[in-house]
Amino acid sequence: MAEEGVPGRIVVIGTGLIGTSIALAMRERGSEVLLTDRDAASLRMAVELGAGEALPDAAGAGPADLAVLAVPPAAVAVTLLDAQKRGLAAVYTDVASVKAQPLRQAAELGCDLSSFVAGHPLAGRERSGPAAARPDLFLGRPWALCPTSGAAPEAVAAVTALARACGAEPVVVDAAEHDDAVALVSHAPHVVSAAVAARLTGAADVALGLAGQGVRDVTRIAASDPRLWIGILTANAAPVADVLEAVATDLAVAASLLRDGSDEAATHVADLLLRGNAGRSRIPGKHGGEPSAYAVVPVVIPDRPGELAMIFQAAGIAGVNIEDVTIEHSPGRPLGVLEIAVRPEEAERLAAELRARGWSVPG
Numbered sequence: 603m604a605e606e607g608v609p610g611r612i613v614v615i616g617t618g619l620i621g622t623s624i625a626l627a628m629r630e631r632g633s634e635v636l637l638t639d640r641d642a643a644s645l646r647m648a649v650e651l652g653a654g655e656a657l658p659d660a661a662g663a664g665p666a667d668l669a670v671l672a673v674p675p676a677a678v679a680v681t682l683l684d685a686q687k688r689g690l691a692a693v694y695t696d697v698a699s700v701k702a703q704p705l706r707q708a709a710e711l712g713c714d715l716s717s718f719v720a721g722h723p724l725a726g727r728e729r730s731g732p733a734a735a736r737p738d739l740f741l742g743r744p745w746a747l748c749p750t751s752g753a754a755p756e757a758v759a760a761v762t763a764l765a766r767a768c769g770a771e772p773v774v775v776d777a778a779e780h781d782d783a784v785a786l787v788s789h790a791p792h793v794v795s796a797a798v799a800a801r802l803t804g805a806a807d808v809a810l811g812l813a814g815q816g817v818r819d820v821t822r823i824a825a826s827d828p829r830l831w832i833g834i835l836t837a838n839a840a841p842v843a844d845v846l847e848a849v850a851t852d853l854a855v856a857a858s859l860l861r862d863g864s865d866e867a868a869t870h871v872a873d874l875l876l877r878g879n880a881g882r883s884r885i886p887g888k889h890g891g892e893p894s895a896y897a898v899v900p901v902v903i904p905d906r907p908g909e910l911a912m913i914f915q916a917a918g919i920a921g922v923n924i925e926d927v928t929i930e931h932s933p934g935r936p937l938g939v940l941e942i943a944v945r946p947e948e949a950e951r952l953a954a955e956l957r958a959r960g961w962s963v964p965g
Protein backbone atom coordinates (compact mmCIF):
# COMPACT_ATOMS: atom_id res chain seq x y z
CA MET A 603 0.00 0.00 0.00
CA ALA A 604 1.22 3.47 -0.86
CA GLU A 605 1.90 5.88 2.00
CA GLU A 606 -0.75 8.56 2.60
CA GLY A 607 -0.80 11.29 -0.05
CA VAL A 608 1.35 9.20 -2.39
CA PRO A 609 -0.13 8.12 -5.77
CA GLY A 610 -1.21 4.47 -5.36
CA ARG A 611 -0.57 3.32 -8.92
CA ILE A 612 1.66 5.00 -11.47
CA VAL A 613 2.72 4.23 -15.02
CA VAL A 614 6.23 5.22 -16.11
CA ILE A 615 6.73 5.59 -19.86
CA GLY A 616 10.46 5.59 -20.66
CA THR A 617 12.58 3.46 -18.31
CA GLY A 618 15.87 5.32 -18.69
CA LEU A 619 17.81 7.14 -15.98
CA ILE A 620 14.99 9.43 -14.85
CA GLY A 621 11.98 7.14 -15.39
CA THR A 622 13.61 4.23 -13.55
CA SER A 623 14.82 6.51 -10.74
CA ILE A 624 11.25 7.80 -10.23
CA ALA A 625 9.92 4.24 -10.37
CA LEU A 626 12.44 3.05 -7.74
CA ALA A 627 11.67 6.01 -5.48
CA MET A 628 7.92 5.44 -5.75
CA ARG A 629 8.28 1.71 -5.09
CA GLU A 630 10.04 2.65 -1.85
CA ARG A 631 6.96 4.75 -0.93
CA GLY A 632 4.66 1.78 -1.56
CA SER A 633 3.25 2.73 -4.99
CA GLU A 634 2.41 0.09 -7.56
CA VAL A 635 4.53 0.93 -10.61
CA LEU A 636 3.88 -0.20 -14.19
CA LEU A 637 6.65 0.34 -16.72
CA THR A 638 6.87 0.67 -20.47
CA ASP A 639 9.60 1.63 -22.92
CA ARG A 640 9.87 1.29 -26.66
CA ASP A 641 13.27 -0.33 -26.05
CA ALA A 642 12.65 -3.87 -24.77
CA ALA A 643 16.14 -4.18 -23.20
CA SER A 644 15.69 -1.00 -21.11
CA LEU A 645 12.29 -2.19 -19.95
CA ARG A 646 13.66 -5.62 -19.01
CA MET A 647 16.53 -4.10 -17.04
CA ALA A 648 14.22 -1.72 -15.15
CA VAL A 649 11.99 -4.65 -14.18
CA GLU A 650 15.03 -6.68 -13.10
CA LEU A 651 16.22 -3.76 -10.97
CA GLY A 652 12.92 -3.91 -9.06
CA ALA A 653 11.49 -0.69 -10.50
CA GLY A 654 8.09 -2.27 -11.21
CA GLU A 655 6.20 -4.63 -13.52
CA ALA A 656 5.87 -4.33 -17.29
CA LEU A 657 2.66 -2.51 -18.27
CA PRO A 658 0.29 -5.13 -19.72
CA ASP A 659 -1.02 -4.51 -23.26
CA ALA A 660 -4.66 -4.89 -22.19
CA ALA A 661 -6.28 -2.14 -20.10
CA GLY A 662 -6.32 -4.39 -16.99
CA ALA A 663 -7.15 -2.59 -13.75
CA GLY A 664 -8.24 0.70 -15.39
CA PRO A 665 -6.46 4.05 -15.44
CA ALA A 666 -3.56 4.58 -13.03
CA ASP A 667 -3.53 7.63 -10.72
CA LEU A 668 -0.62 9.15 -12.61
CA ALA A 669 1.46 8.53 -15.74
CA VAL A 670 5.03 9.89 -15.90
CA LEU A 671 6.42 10.51 -19.38
CA ALA A 672 10.18 10.11 -18.95
CA VAL A 673 11.08 10.33 -22.62
CA PRO A 674 13.24 12.83 -24.56
CA PRO A 675 11.74 16.33 -25.01
CA ALA A 676 10.77 15.78 -28.67
CA ALA A 677 8.79 12.63 -27.74
CA VAL A 678 6.74 14.19 -24.91
CA ALA A 679 3.77 15.51 -26.90
CA VAL A 680 3.25 12.41 -29.08
CA THR A 681 3.70 10.14 -26.07
CA LEU A 682 1.14 12.20 -24.12
CA LEU A 683 -1.37 12.03 -26.96
CA ASP A 684 -0.94 8.27 -27.27
CA ALA A 685 -1.19 7.71 -23.49
CA GLN A 686 -4.32 9.85 -23.23
CA LYS A 687 -5.92 8.02 -26.16
CA ARG A 688 -5.23 4.74 -24.34
CA GLY A 689 -6.66 6.19 -21.12
CA LEU A 690 -3.58 5.09 -19.18
CA ALA A 691 -4.02 7.46 -16.24
CA ALA A 692 -6.13 10.16 -14.60
CA VAL A 693 -3.23 12.63 -14.54
CA TYR A 694 -0.12 12.99 -16.69
CA THR A 695 3.24 14.66 -16.19
CA ASP A 696 6.60 14.67 -17.96
CA VAL A 697 10.19 15.22 -16.80
CA ALA A 698 11.74 16.82 -19.88
CA SER A 699 14.52 19.37 -19.39
CA VAL A 700 12.65 21.87 -21.61
CA LYS A 701 9.06 22.95 -21.01
CA ALA A 702 7.68 25.51 -23.52
CA GLN A 703 8.19 23.54 -26.75
CA PRO A 704 6.65 20.23 -25.57
CA LEU A 705 3.68 22.16 -24.13
CA ARG A 706 3.22 24.00 -27.43
CA GLN A 707 3.42 20.72 -29.36
CA ALA A 708 0.94 19.05 -26.97
CA ALA A 709 -1.55 21.90 -27.52
CA GLU A 710 -1.08 21.67 -31.32
CA LEU A 711 -1.71 17.90 -31.24
CA GLY A 712 -4.94 18.44 -29.30
CA CYS A 713 -3.83 16.76 -26.06
CA ASP A 714 -6.02 17.28 -22.98
CA LEU A 715 -4.05 19.90 -21.04
CA SER A 716 -6.39 19.87 -18.02
CA SER A 717 -4.97 16.51 -16.91
CA PHE A 718 -1.35 17.35 -17.82
CA VAL A 719 1.09 19.18 -15.56
CA ALA A 720 4.53 19.60 -17.11
CA GLY A 721 7.39 18.87 -14.72
CA HIS A 722 11.18 18.79 -14.53
CA PRO A 723 13.22 17.33 -11.69
CA LEU A 724 16.45 19.33 -11.43
CA ALA A 725 18.49 16.26 -10.71
CA GLY A 726 20.32 13.93 -12.96
CA ARG A 727 23.58 12.37 -13.91
CA GLU A 728 25.97 12.27 -16.83
CA ARG A 729 24.94 8.65 -17.45
CA SER A 730 21.79 7.45 -19.22
CA GLY A 731 19.70 4.29 -19.04
CA PRO A 732 18.14 2.27 -16.22
CA ALA A 733 21.47 0.92 -14.93
CA ALA A 734 22.40 4.42 -13.72
CA ALA A 735 19.07 4.94 -11.91
CA ARG A 736 18.97 5.62 -8.18
CA PRO A 737 15.94 5.96 -5.90
CA ASP A 738 17.62 8.82 -3.98
CA LEU A 739 18.40 10.87 -7.11
CA PHE A 740 15.81 13.56 -6.28
CA LEU A 741 16.38 13.97 -2.55
CA GLY A 742 16.44 17.63 -1.61
CA ARG A 743 16.45 18.74 -5.24
CA PRO A 744 14.04 21.28 -6.81
CA TRP A 745 11.34 19.83 -9.12
CA ALA A 746 9.89 22.46 -11.45
CA LEU A 747 6.15 22.28 -12.17
CA CYS A 748 4.68 24.33 -15.04
CA PRO A 749 0.89 23.94 -14.93
CA THR A 750 -0.98 25.77 -17.69
CA SER A 751 -3.92 27.99 -16.73
CA GLY A 752 -6.27 25.16 -17.75
CA ALA A 753 -4.68 22.52 -15.51
CA ALA A 754 -7.12 20.90 -13.06
CA PRO A 755 -6.23 21.52 -9.38
CA GLU A 756 -6.37 17.73 -8.73
CA ALA A 757 -3.78 17.23 -11.47
CA VAL A 758 -1.47 19.84 -9.94
CA ALA A 759 -1.96 18.19 -6.53
CA ALA A 760 -1.14 14.71 -7.88
CA VAL A 761 2.09 15.84 -9.58
CA THR A 762 3.10 17.86 -6.52
CA ALA A 763 2.59 14.69 -4.46
CA LEU A 764 4.81 12.73 -6.89
CA ALA A 765 7.66 15.26 -6.56
CA ARG A 766 7.37 15.24 -2.75
CA ALA A 767 7.17 11.44 -2.62
CA CYS A 768 10.46 11.33 -4.55
CA GLY A 769 11.99 13.57 -1.86
CA ALA A 770 12.13 16.68 -4.05
CA GLU A 771 10.92 20.23 -3.45
CA PRO A 772 8.19 21.30 -5.95
CA VAL A 773 8.67 24.78 -7.46
CA VAL A 774 5.85 26.23 -9.60
CA VAL A 775 7.22 28.33 -12.45
CA ASP A 776 6.03 29.58 -15.84
CA ALA A 777 7.31 27.42 -18.73
CA ALA A 778 9.13 30.26 -20.56
CA GLU A 779 10.71 31.46 -17.32
CA HIS A 780 11.79 27.89 -16.57
CA ASP A 781 13.42 27.55 -20.00
CA ASP A 782 15.36 30.83 -19.61
CA ALA A 783 16.48 29.73 -16.14
CA VAL A 784 17.72 26.28 -17.16
CA ALA A 785 19.45 27.76 -20.22
CA LEU A 786 21.58 29.70 -17.73
CA VAL A 787 22.11 27.07 -15.03
CA SER A 788 22.11 23.80 -16.99
CA HIS A 789 21.99 23.93 -20.80
CA ALA A 790 24.63 26.57 -21.61
CA PRO A 791 26.99 25.16 -18.92
CA HIS A 792 26.61 21.80 -20.68
CA VAL A 793 27.86 23.23 -23.98
CA VAL A 794 30.71 25.06 -22.24
CA SER A 795 31.70 21.81 -20.53
CA ALA A 796 31.64 20.00 -23.90
CA ALA A 797 33.74 22.75 -25.51
CA VAL A 798 36.43 22.48 -22.81
CA ALA A 799 36.37 18.66 -22.97
CA ALA A 800 36.58 18.75 -26.78
CA ARG A 801 39.97 20.52 -26.47
CA LEU A 802 41.28 17.36 -24.80
CA THR A 803 40.67 15.09 -27.79
CA GLY A 804 44.03 16.03 -29.28
CA ALA A 805 45.84 16.46 -25.94
CA ALA A 806 49.27 14.92 -25.42
CA ASP A 807 49.57 12.16 -22.82
CA VAL A 808 51.68 14.46 -20.66
CA ALA A 809 48.86 17.00 -20.48
CA LEU A 810 46.28 14.33 -19.60
CA GLY A 811 48.65 12.98 -16.93
CA LEU A 812 48.73 16.42 -15.32
CA ALA A 813 44.92 16.70 -15.24
CA GLY A 814 43.60 17.56 -11.77
CA GLN A 815 40.22 17.95 -10.16
CA GLY A 816 39.45 21.28 -11.85
CA VAL A 817 39.27 19.90 -15.37
CA ARG A 818 37.38 16.86 -14.07
CA ASP A 819 34.80 19.17 -12.43
CA VAL A 820 34.43 21.37 -15.49
CA THR A 821 34.05 18.42 -17.89
CA ARG A 822 31.99 15.94 -15.80
CA ILE A 823 28.73 16.63 -17.62
CA ALA A 824 30.51 16.46 -21.00
CA ALA A 825 30.32 12.66 -20.57
CA SER A 826 26.51 12.79 -21.08
CA ASP A 827 24.60 11.19 -23.97
CA PRO A 828 24.90 13.54 -27.00
CA ARG A 829 21.62 12.25 -28.52
CA LEU A 830 19.64 13.33 -25.45
CA TRP A 831 21.47 16.64 -25.21
CA ILE A 832 21.09 17.67 -28.83
CA GLY A 833 17.35 17.22 -28.29
CA ILE A 834 17.45 19.41 -25.16
CA LEU A 835 19.57 22.15 -26.74
CA THR A 836 17.58 22.39 -29.97
CA ALA A 837 14.30 22.48 -28.02
CA ASN A 838 15.60 25.47 -25.99
CA ALA A 839 17.74 26.99 -28.73
CA ALA A 840 17.21 30.77 -28.38
CA PRO A 841 17.66 31.05 -24.58
CA VAL A 842 20.76 28.82 -24.74
CA ALA A 843 22.21 30.82 -27.64
CA ASP A 844 21.76 34.06 -25.63
CA VAL A 845 23.80 32.71 -22.71
CA LEU A 846 26.46 31.16 -24.96
CA GLU A 847 26.95 34.47 -26.80
CA ALA A 848 27.49 36.28 -23.49
CA VAL A 849 30.00 33.63 -22.34
CA ALA A 850 31.74 33.73 -25.73
CA THR A 851 32.15 37.52 -25.41
CA ASP A 852 33.73 37.15 -21.94
CA LEU A 853 36.09 34.48 -23.30
CA ALA A 854 37.06 36.49 -26.39
CA VAL A 855 37.79 39.59 -24.28
CA ALA A 856 39.85 37.52 -21.81
CA ALA A 857 41.88 35.99 -24.66
CA SER A 858 42.65 39.34 -26.20
CA LEU A 859 43.62 40.84 -22.81
CA LEU A 860 45.97 37.94 -22.13
CA ARG A 861 47.61 38.45 -25.54
CA ASP A 862 48.00 42.14 -24.69
CA GLY A 863 50.07 41.10 -21.66
CA SER A 864 50.08 44.50 -19.92
CA ASP A 865 49.43 44.97 -16.19
CA GLU A 866 46.27 46.89 -17.01
CA ALA A 867 45.03 44.03 -19.18
CA ALA A 868 45.70 41.59 -16.32
CA THR A 869 43.50 43.73 -14.05
CA HIS A 870 40.63 43.34 -16.50
CA VAL A 871 41.11 39.56 -16.60
CA ALA A 872 41.04 39.63 -12.80
CA ASP A 873 37.67 41.40 -13.05
CA LEU A 874 36.25 38.35 -14.82
CA LEU A 875 37.70 36.05 -12.16
CA LEU A 876 36.14 38.21 -9.44
CA ARG A 877 32.77 38.13 -11.21
CA GLY A 878 33.24 34.35 -11.34
CA ASN A 879 33.78 34.23 -7.56
CA ALA A 880 30.65 36.34 -7.07
CA GLY A 881 28.48 34.23 -9.38
CA ARG A 882 29.68 30.93 -7.96
CA SER A 883 28.96 32.09 -4.40
CA ARG A 884 25.33 32.70 -5.35
CA ILE A 885 24.68 28.99 -6.04
CA PRO A 886 22.57 27.66 -3.14
CA GLY A 887 23.98 25.01 -0.79
CA LYS A 888 23.21 21.30 -0.90
CA HIS A 889 19.64 21.52 0.43
CA GLY A 890 18.77 24.57 -1.65
CA GLY A 891 19.38 27.03 1.19
CA GLU A 892 21.94 29.78 1.45
CA PRO A 893 25.31 29.04 -0.15
CA SER A 894 27.32 27.09 2.40
CA ALA A 895 30.80 28.01 3.54
CA TYR A 896 32.13 24.67 4.76
CA ALA A 897 35.71 24.19 5.83
CA VAL A 898 37.62 21.50 3.96
CA VAL A 899 39.84 19.07 5.88
CA PRO A 900 42.29 17.33 3.51
CA VAL A 901 43.46 13.83 4.45
CA VAL A 902 46.11 11.85 2.58
CA ILE A 903 44.71 8.34 2.12
CA PRO A 904 46.56 5.21 1.07
CA ASP A 905 44.64 3.27 -1.61
CA ARG A 906 43.73 0.22 0.48
CA PRO A 907 40.49 -1.51 1.47
CA GLY A 908 38.53 -0.06 4.39
CA GLU A 909 40.42 3.26 4.59
CA LEU A 910 37.41 5.46 3.86
CA ALA A 911 35.21 3.54 6.30
CA MET A 912 37.76 4.06 9.09
CA ILE A 913 37.99 7.80 8.38
CA PHE A 914 34.21 8.17 8.40
CA GLN A 915 34.08 6.21 11.65
CA ALA A 916 36.71 8.52 13.18
CA ALA A 917 34.60 11.54 12.16
CA GLY A 918 31.61 9.94 13.87
CA ILE A 919 33.61 9.33 17.05
CA ALA A 920 34.70 12.99 17.01
CA GLY A 921 31.01 13.94 16.67
CA VAL A 922 31.65 15.72 13.38
CA ASN A 923 29.00 15.61 10.63
CA ILE A 924 30.47 15.15 7.15
CA GLU A 925 28.70 17.57 4.80
CA ASP A 926 30.42 16.47 1.61
CA VAL A 927 33.47 14.55 0.38
CA THR A 928 35.58 14.52 -2.75
CA ILE A 929 38.54 12.32 -3.58
CA GLU A 930 41.49 13.69 -5.49
CA HIS A 931 43.42 10.79 -7.00
CA SER A 932 47.17 10.94 -7.58
CA PRO A 933 47.66 9.52 -11.08
CA GLY A 934 49.96 6.50 -10.99
CA ARG A 935 50.43 6.60 -7.18
CA PRO A 936 48.76 4.36 -4.58
CA LEU A 937 47.30 7.29 -2.65
CA GLY A 938 44.88 10.16 -2.94
CA VAL A 939 43.62 13.13 -0.99
CA LEU A 940 40.22 12.90 0.63
CA GLU A 941 38.68 16.35 1.06
CA ILE A 942 36.10 16.34 3.85
CA ALA A 943 33.75 19.33 3.99
CA VAL A 944 32.54 20.09 7.54
CA ARG A 945 31.18 23.04 9.49
CA PRO A 946 34.05 25.51 10.06
CA GLU A 947 33.80 25.20 13.85
CA GLU A 948 34.26 21.40 13.60
CA ALA A 949 37.27 21.35 11.25
CA GLU A 950 40.02 21.53 13.87
CA ARG A 951 38.38 18.81 16.00
CA LEU A 952 38.19 16.47 13.01
CA ALA A 953 41.78 17.22 11.95
CA ALA A 954 43.04 16.51 15.50
CA GLU A 955 41.10 13.22 15.72
CA LEU A 956 42.45 12.04 12.36
CA ARG A 957 46.04 13.04 13.18
CA ALA A 958 45.78 11.25 16.55
CA ARG A 959 44.78 8.10 14.64
CA GLY A 960 47.79 8.32 12.35
CA TRP A 961 46.46 9.97 9.22
CA SER A 962 48.35 12.79 7.55
CA VAL A 963 46.23 15.95 7.61
CA PRO A 964 48.22 18.75 5.95
CA GLY A 965 47.79 22.33 7.11
Ligand SMILES: NC(=O)C1=CN([C@@H]2O[C@H](COP(=O)(O)OP(=O)(O)OC[C@H]3O[C@@H](n4cnc5c(N)ncnc54)[C@H](O)[C@@H]3O)[C@@H](O)[C@H]2O)C=CC1
Nearest residue numbers: 616618619620640641644673674675698699726727730731
Ligand atom coordinates in the same frame (compact mmCIF):
# COMPACT_ATOMS: atom_id res chain seq x y z
N1 LIG B 1 19.66 12.87 -17.84
C1 LIG B 1 19.39 13.75 -16.88
O1 LIG B 1 20.25 14.03 -16.05
C2 LIG B 1 18.04 14.38 -16.83
C3 LIG B 1 17.11 14.20 -17.84
N2 LIG B 1 15.89 14.78 -17.77
C4 LIG B 1 14.90 14.56 -18.83
O2 LIG B 1 14.38 13.26 -18.61
C5 LIG B 1 13.99 12.68 -19.86
C6 LIG B 1 14.62 11.30 -19.96
O3 LIG B 1 16.01 11.44 -19.88
P1 LIG B 1 16.95 10.25 -19.38
O4 LIG B 1 16.19 9.37 -18.46
O5 LIG B 1 18.21 10.85 -18.96
O6 LIG B 1 17.19 9.51 -20.76
P2 LIG B 1 17.48 7.98 -21.04
O7 LIG B 1 18.06 7.92 -22.40
O8 LIG B 1 18.20 7.35 -19.90
O9 LIG B 1 16.01 7.37 -21.09
C7 LIG B 1 15.04 7.72 -22.04
C8 LIG B 1 14.20 6.49 -22.27
O10 LIG B 1 13.09 6.85 -23.05
C9 LIG B 1 12.86 5.83 -23.99
N3 LIG B 1 12.07 6.39 -25.05
C10 LIG B 1 12.44 7.29 -25.98
N4 LIG B 1 11.41 7.61 -26.75
C11 LIG B 1 10.37 6.88 -26.30
C12 LIG B 1 9.04 6.75 -26.69
N5 LIG B 1 8.59 7.47 -27.72
N6 LIG B 1 8.25 5.90 -25.99
C13 LIG B 1 8.73 5.18 -24.94
N7 LIG B 1 10.00 5.25 -24.53
C14 LIG B 1 10.80 6.10 -25.21
C15 LIG B 1 14.21 5.36 -24.40
O11 LIG B 1 14.18 4.04 -24.94
C16 LIG B 1 14.95 5.41 -23.07
O12 LIG B 1 14.84 4.19 -22.36
C17 LIG B 1 14.42 13.66 -20.94
O13 LIG B 1 13.31 14.40 -21.35
C18 LIG B 1 15.43 14.56 -20.24
O14 LIG B 1 15.41 15.86 -20.80
C19 LIG B 1 15.49 15.51 -16.67
C20 LIG B 1 16.36 15.69 -15.63
C21 LIG B 1 17.71 15.16 -15.65
Ligand SMILES: O=C(O)C(=O)Cc1ccc(O)cc1
Nearest residue numbers: 699723724725726727728823
Ligand atom coordinates in the same frame (compact mmCIF):
# COMPACT_ATOMS: atom_id res chain seq x y z
O1 LIG C 1 24.69 15.79 -13.91
C1 LIG C 1 24.31 16.86 -13.44
O2 LIG C 1 24.88 17.41 -12.50
C2 LIG C 1 23.10 17.52 -13.96
O3 LIG C 1 22.95 18.70 -13.80
C3 LIG C 1 22.13 16.65 -14.64
C4 LIG C 1 20.92 17.25 -15.23
C5 LIG C 1 20.74 17.12 -16.58
C6 LIG C 1 19.60 17.58 -17.18
C7 LIG C 1 18.63 18.18 -16.43
O4 LIG C 1 17.52 18.61 -17.03
C8 LIG C 1 18.77 18.33 -15.07
C9 LIG C 1 19.92 17.84 -14.46
